[in-house]
Structure formats: C-alpha cells, structure tokens
Amino acid sequence: GQQVMQIPQYQHVQEGEDFTTYCNSSTTLSNIQWYKQRPGGHPVFLIQLVKSGEVKKQKRLTFQFGEAKKNSSLHITATQTTDVGTYFCAGPSGGSYIPTFGRGTSLIVHP
Amino acid sequence: NAGVTQTPKFQVLKTGQSMTLQCAQDMNHNSMYWYRQDPGMGLRLIYYSASEGTTDKGEVPNGYNVSRLNKREFSLRLESAAPSQTSVYFCASSERQGSDYGYTFGSGTRLTVV
Numbered sequence: 001g002q003q004v005m006q007i008p009q010y011q012h013v014q015e016g017e018d019f020t021t022y023c024n025s026s027t028t029l030s031n032i033q034w035y036k037q038r039p040g041g042h043p044v045f046l047i048q049l050v051k052s053g054e055v056k057k058q059k060r061l062t063f064q065f066g067e068a069k070k071n072s073s074l075h076i077t078a079t080q081t082t083d084v085g086t087y088f089c090a091g092p093s094g095g096s097y098i099p100t101f102g103r104g105t106s107l108i109v110h111p
Numbered sequence: 112n113a114g115v116t117q118t119p120k121f122q123v124l125k126t127g128q129s130m131t132l133q134c135a136q137d138m139n140h141n142s143m144y145w146y147r148q149d150p151g152m153g154l155r156l157i158y159y160s161a162s163e164g165t166t167d168k169g170e171v172p173n174g175y176n177v178s179r180l181n182k183r184e185f186s187l188r189l190e191s192a193a194p195s196q197t198s199v200y201f202c203a204s205s206e207r208q209g210s211d212y213g214y215t216f217g218s219g220t221r222l223t224v225v
Binding site: 009033035041042045047090101104 | 170
C-alpha cells in the first residue's frame, strides 16, 4: 500500500531559527494536506496543495508540492514558541480519496 | 461552537468490557471518520462513512464496529476491549469526499484498557 514518510521525526530549534519538514510518498498524490497538532490537542487543518509545483504561504509558513507530486515540504521561517507541535502531512492513496497520514514531525522550540 | 464533539474525553476500561465512543458534528458534513493515534504512529484510519447510510473499513478495523446514526452522528464501538486498543481516538468530518477544506477533528477520547 501507499506509504507517506515524514522526516525528521523530531526537530529541536532555538527560537528564531528556521525549520523544515519533508513528506515523501511512494506513489503520486492527487493532493497533499498539512495539519498541526499542539501537545495534548487535536490535529488542525492548515492547507491543501493540489497542483504540481504549487507553493503557498501563510505568514511565516511556506508549503511546497513537488513537481512529480510525490513529495512536499513545510518551511517555517524564524520559529516562535507558538510553533511548537507536531506537523502532519496527509495524501490520498491510489484510487481512494481518503488521505494517508505521515507519522509527523515534532517541533520543539527552545526560547 | 461549531465543530466536532466527542464524548467521553477520558475512559478507563477493563479487558473484555465494551463501550461506545460518540461523535457528532454540526457542520452538515457528509463524510465522517474515526482515527486512532498511538505514539510515533501518526493517525491511522479505523472506519469511515462517506455519506449517511454507508460505512467502510479503514486501515485498522479489527476489534471495532461503527454506526452512522444520521448525518450528524458517527459512533465507534469496542465490543471486547483489549490492552492493544489503548490509544487516543479522534473523530473527524469533511464537507465531501476529497474536500478542499480538509478534515475537522474532534478533541479526542483518551482510552486506557487495563
């Protein structure tokens, strides 16, 4: 079945440093979604990318979808303590509209 | 507040006991889902309901049953709980299949089976 791999599993940064998490799929994705889960909370939808090579920005967050639609990245510029949490990517497996979630990247920001 | 409501928030069960996790959404969404989240494992789909009256198995359905009671409500039942079912359970809903608006998740049920 389709695998959605996310790296790294954990990332420690000093406040103000940049952060990037990567998502890779074994198959072509029709779209990719990104979610954020604060510690002890529930996943919250951030964005969906659909087009090959698409780039979207939300303030300090930049999301990219690869040209082959098999990979994606989330980049945070100048991290803040409010960015702490686990970031998940999710993409539909072949023939299904249901997204498969990656295992997430936990971001720890040190003040 | 509009969204997905799950009950209970916490539950401790003994092995072999049964229980039903309740989920309701007030966004008039067609599709609803049940996920479990275990440390380091991400979110794994248990069952989903694409629309009222339909249910389908996800990645990890064994030991669970579901009921789509109406458009608003989607319940998850554990008939005979096992320690391996200790997890955090999330219900989610989406406007339609492959919605551009992503999934809206409930706040979760933290279940411990002893």
